[in-house]
Amino acid sequence: DAMVIQNPRYQVTQFGKPVTLSCSQTLNHNVMYWYQQKSSQAPKLLFHYYDKDFNNEADTPDNFQSRRPNTSFCFLDIRSPGLGDAAMYLCATSAQSGTMSFGAGTRLSVL
Amino acid sequence: AQSVAQPEDQVNVAEGNPLTVKCTYSVSGNPYLFWYVQYPNRGLQFLLKYITGDNLVKGSYGFEAEFNKSQTSFHLKKPSALVSDSALYFCAVRAPMFSGGYNKLIFGAGTRLAVHP
Numbered sequence: 001d002a003m004v005i006q007n008p009r010y011q012v013t014q015f016g017k018p019v020t021l022s023c024s025q026t027l028n029h030n031v032m033y034w035y036q037q038k039s040s041q042a043p044k045l046l047f048h049y050y051d052k053d054f055n056n057e058a059d060t061p062d063n064f065q066s067r068r069p070n071t072s073f074c075f076l077d078i079r080s081p082g083l084g085d086a087a088m089y090l091c092a093t094s095a096q097s098g099t100m101s102f103g104a105g106t107r108l109s110v111l
Numbered sequence: 112a113q114s115v116a117q118p119e120d121q122v123n124v125a126e127g128n129p130l131t132v133k134c135t136y137s138v139s140g141n142p143y144l145f146w147y148v149q150y151p152n153r154g155l156q157f158l159l160k161y162i163t164g165d166n167l168v169k170g171s172y173g174f175e176a177e178f179n180k181s182q183t184s185f186h187l188k189k190p191s192a193l194v195s196d197s198a199l200y201f202c203a204v205r206a207p208m209f210s211g212g213y214n215k216l217i218f219g220a221g222t223r224l225a226v227h228p
Contacts, residue, residue, distance in 0.1 A: 088152075
């Protein structure tokens with residue numbers, strides 16, 4: 001089935017050690033998103049790609065970066081994770097219809 | 112500015128009883144409204160959406176939602192709750208006027224639904 005796949009499901013990193021989360025999609029959607037979700041709170045949009053165009057939310061810290069080498073893949077890089085960055089990170093895509101499809105998420109722990 | 116309010120942190124329902132999860136919105140222009148469900152340690156799953164047309168929208172797993180323009184509400188409902196419906200439910204509104212499928216969703220804070228046997 002076409003879907004949004006996030007790897008790994010669980011990621012543990014050390015304080016200050018760079019970490020990369022990955023997302024792939026088989027839906028061929030042109031828009032991909034990264035959301036941060038803390039502890040049963042509402043997901044918070046970090047940034048999105050419209051094709052290769054990168055769009056950062058105004059309040060996304062510089063510590064968070066993203067790469068999209070092709071339509072199928074998108075990466076979230078956290079350059080120096082802090083304890084406050086421990087969260088669930090959700091990747092999503094959207095179609096022309098506007099309905100978003102979410103991956104299962106990567107839960108990041110920072111020790 | 113667009114916003115979504117889910118006034119209840121938690122809703123408790125007995126299995127077999129009807130359930131309602133409330134959502135109100137504030138948006139300029141015509142609203143695009145969504146409900147998503149999240150099970151523990153999972154991503155969000157799409158339930159249903161309202162864009163235009165019939166005010167009663169039917170979605171996945173027997174859920175439906177009623178769009179009420181005068182009350183700016185989009186409450187999620189199900190006639191008979193199941194224990195397996197226990198999850199976190201998010202209402203969302205789409206920020207307007209982005210082309211090409213860009214779909215910035217603004218989420219409510221979420222409502223935890225607990226269905227008891």
